[in-house]
Amino acid sequence: MLFGSSGIRQRFDQRLIQTTLAIGAILGEKFPDCVVGTDTRTTSPLLACALIAGVTGAGGSARSAGIAPTPSVAYCARRAKAGCMITASHNPEEYNGIKLFNPDGSSFTLAQQKAVEESLGDLRWTGWQNQGPESAFDALKPHKKAILDTVSIKDGIPVVLDCGNGAGSVLTPGILAEAGVHTTCLNCNPSGQFGRPSEPLKEHLGYVGEMVRKTGAACAVVHDGDADRMMAFDNLGRYIDGDRMLLLLTEHLGAKKVVTTSDASMMIEEVAEVHRTPVGDAFVSEELLSWGDFGGEPSGAWIFPKHVLCPDGPCAAAVFCEIASDCNIAERLDELPIYPILRESIPHERAREIVTSLGATNPTDGIRVADEAGWYLIRASGTEPKIRITAEGTTPAAAKIMLDRAKTRLRQGKTA
Numbered sequence: 001m002l003f004g005s006s007g008i009r010q011r012f013d014q015r016l017i018q019t020t021l022a023i024g025a026i027l028g029e030k031f032p033d034c035v036v037g038t039d040t041r042t043t044s045p046l047l048a049c050a051l052i053a054g055v056t057g058a059g060g061s062a063r064s065a066g067i068a069p070t071p072s073v074a075y076c077a078r079r080a081k082a083g084c085m086i087t088a089s090h091n092p093e094e095y096n097g098i099k100l101f102n103p104d105g106s107s108f109t110l111a112q113q114k115a116v117e118e119s120l121g122d123l124r125w126t127g128w129q130n131q132g133p134e135s136a137f138d139a140l141k142p143h144k145k146a147i148l149d150t151v152s153i154k155d156g157i158p159v160v161l162d163c164g165n166g167a168g169s170v171l172t173p174g175i176l177a178e179a180g181v182h183t184t185c186l187n188c189n190p191s192g193q194f195g196r197p198s199e200p201l202k203e204h205l206g207y208v209g210e211m212v213r214k215t216g217a218a219c220a221v222v223h224d225g226d227a228d229r230m231m232a233f234d235n236l237g238r239y240i241d242g243d244r245m246l247l248l249l250t251e252h253l254g255a256k257k258v259v260t261t262s263d264a265s266m267m268i269e270e271v272a273e274v275h276r277t278p279v280g281d282a283f284v285s286e287e288l289l290s291w292g293d294f295g296g297e298p299s300g301a302w303i304f305p306k307h308v309l310c311p312d313g314p315c316a317a318a319v320f321c322e323i324a325s326d327c328n329i330a331e332r333l334d335e336l337p338i339y340p341i342l343r344e345s346i347p348h349e350r351a352r353e354i355v356t357s358l359g360a361t362n363p364t365d366g367i368r369v370a371d372e373a374g375w376y377l378i379r380a381s382g383t384e385p386k387i388r389i390t391a392e393g394t395t396p397a398a399a400k401i402m403l404d405r406a407k408t409r410l411r412q413g414k415t416a
Contacts, residue, residue: 002116002120003108004364004382005280005282005381005383006089006099006382007085007107008098009095009097010095010097011095012095016047017046019120020051020054020086020098021050021053022054022120022123023051023084023098023100023120024050024051024053024062025125026054026116026119027058027082027084027100028054028056028057028060028062031081032055032059033060033082034055034062034084035063035077036051036052036055036064036065036083036084036086037068037069037070037072037083037085037086037139037167038068038087039070039085039086039087039088039089039225040167040225041088041225042193043096044067044087047096051084051098057131057132058124058126059126059131059132061132062132062133063079063137064134064136064137065137068085068139068143068167068170069167069170069171069226069227069228070085070089070228071308071312071313071314072139072314074105074106074309074312075105075139075143075310075312077103077105078104081103082100082102083100083103084098084101085098085100085226087167088225088383089229089383090199091384092194092198093194099226100113100116101310102309105310106288106289106309106310107281107309110286140174143171143314144171144314147318148175148179150304150318150319151318151319151321153176153179153180156180157180158218159218159219159321160186160212160215160217160220161176161183161185161186161222161317162185162186162205162221162222163187163223163227164187164194164196164224165188165189165190165194165195166198166224166226168317169189169190172221172223172314172317175314176317176318176321181321186208186211198224199224200222200230205222205233208239209239213236217235218321218324218325219232219234219235219321219324220232220237221317221320228281228301228311228312228313229299229311229313230313230317231300235324235330240329241341242296242298242300243265243268243298244336244338245298245302245320246258246268246296246302247268247336248320248332248333248336249316249323252323253294253304256272256273256293257273257291257292257293257294258272258274258275258296259287259294259303260275260277260284260295260297260298261276261277261278261284262276262365262368263298263377263388264276265339265392267337267339270337278362278379279364281297281303281310285303285311288303288305288309293305296311302315339393339394340392341390341392342399343389344388344403345381346387346388351363351381351385351386351387358409360380363380364382365379366379366388367379369405373401374391374393374394374398375402376390376391376403377406378410387410389407389410
């Protein structure tokens with residue numbers, strides 16, 4: 001299958017260029033007015049040109065937004081018939097890819113993805129007299145205004161911001177500055193090469209906590225390559241895991257119906273009614289079309305459905321700064337319940353095949369097993385050649401038992 005759990009991602013090569021051109025042609029025929037944006041990768045301009053050539057060559061019109069966060073493109077898709085983002089999100093620079101959005105900002109559904117894939121062999125180009133137009137489009141201004149209209153941050157709060165040299169560099173610093181935040185910026189230039197691994201994991205961000213303590217910041221916010229993700233640090237310079245971030249945002253927003261993924265902590269069920277989906281923000285987005293007032297997953301993808309049905313890192317950054325301006329984040333975190341949760345990733349080129357052999361109907365959905373003491377999940381990554389294991393328990397010992405059970409099952413290849 002061409003699409004993974006969050007769009008298309010591949011190592012950059014001629015095949016990806018050809019795929020991008022073909023998808024552009026499909027958009028030009030079926031969604032003939034398309035907003036196109038890119039992240040900061042050095043290969044993104046070429047792929048954007050290929051996609052726009054496909055759109056206009058099939059008779060559609062393309063609105064070129066240049067470098068912009070993924071949520072900006074998704075938000076502005078409401079002014080067109082579809083949005084397309086050239087990005088590989090948090091993957092390394094040698095990757096690139098495509099994310100597709102409906103006018104409400106939701107990712108293309110599984111049915112829409114299937115229709116795109118089935119159309120790849122039946123492209124239709126128009127004659128010279130029917131070529132579509134390309135025009136410049138500002139996706140940043142309307143998205144910035146929408147975010148600033150929804151938050152109220154106490155003037156002068158000090159915050160550390162790390163955009164990872166990604167697309168967030170062109171938007172989040174401006175949003176926080178206009179909101180009155182005193183920002184210390186790290187990796188906030190769109191250089192095309194990431195100053196750190198793009199995925200906002202704790203092990204990639206050790207220097208951020210030190211900067212929080214050095215500057216006396218109230219918090220720090222961090223983006224991945226296309227700024228659809230946001231992770232954070234508290235005022236003591238401690239990294240906040242995604243499960244506690246989900247709880248913080250849920251409580252602050254007063255959300256009562258939360259959509260999250262199968263690998264999220266069970267503690268969210270103590271504060272809200274919860275619907276769970278397979279791992280992947282596209283699944284969360286699709287569920288929010290019919291149910292829920294907030295959604296997210298522990299990887300840092302936070303969806304505000306009244307705003308846009310796409311993970312919105314800049315909006316999440318502003319909302320988190322609002323929380324930090326209202327309370328002592330560290331003290332609030334220490335009050336939250338904690339269920340130990342363990343995660344491991346195992347690189348493997350045959351990840352999908354192996355998880356399928358264990359009995360999974362869909363390898364990226366994986367297999368989830370639960371009992372009274374906790375649960376474990378074994379799944380193939382939808383974006384990288386890895387097997388991901390997540391385990392949670394009511395105690396550290398219970399979590400370790402669940403993790404060991406998962407690893408034993410994986411090692412022995414049991415299907416039951």
